[in-house]
Amino acid sequence: MEDLHSVIIALEEYLFRSSTRSSAVELQKLIADDFIEIGAAGNQFGKSEVLTRLPGEDAPEIAADSYEVRRLGDECVQILYRAILKKRGDTEPSYSKRCSIWTMNSGNWQMCYHQGTPCHPF
Template structure:
């Protein structure tokens, strides 16, 4: 059974994978912490500025996220682990990854402060 925090962070994570959110600078800016850092599956490092410039211009891949696991690190910091499959537009290849996101409480809201996607074998 999921806790309230686990459900909230899963919903936020899934929300960030939606095309209408990924194409909105305003939505992304509210969900991503100013100190955000991402290590992408490509090995490239991104900050918030790069994400806000890049994501809204991209065609959104189709995502399927499963097997969520929450680790509460402090009262204001939590790690969400999960597996994801992704199909990019105009590609017929499914890419699989293990993902880790750190969510930081900022006032009453949670913002993603770190994300890493590591390519893995199909599941």
């Protein structure tokens, strides 16, 4: 489980990088076709919206900690963590608790679900 723990954290953090977020090719590989995200405002969107939005977005700086990786099945893993996001031009960062689900598809881990819930600073 320790190796899987490291792999999933590395994949999650790879998605924090502006170079990854700006690459439709990388996003296509990392995001599952049936991907669902529940945004902070409660809106729901899928892979096509991610591929349209992220490459043109000014990526925030993301710092995360308190990772918890849980195996949900042979090819399904959940990761929970706390994140601090700092967007260019904002005076204060935003804090959230986050959850992603990664599934094994054709030999590669892909994110199929993500949710970030705003919370008080930690």
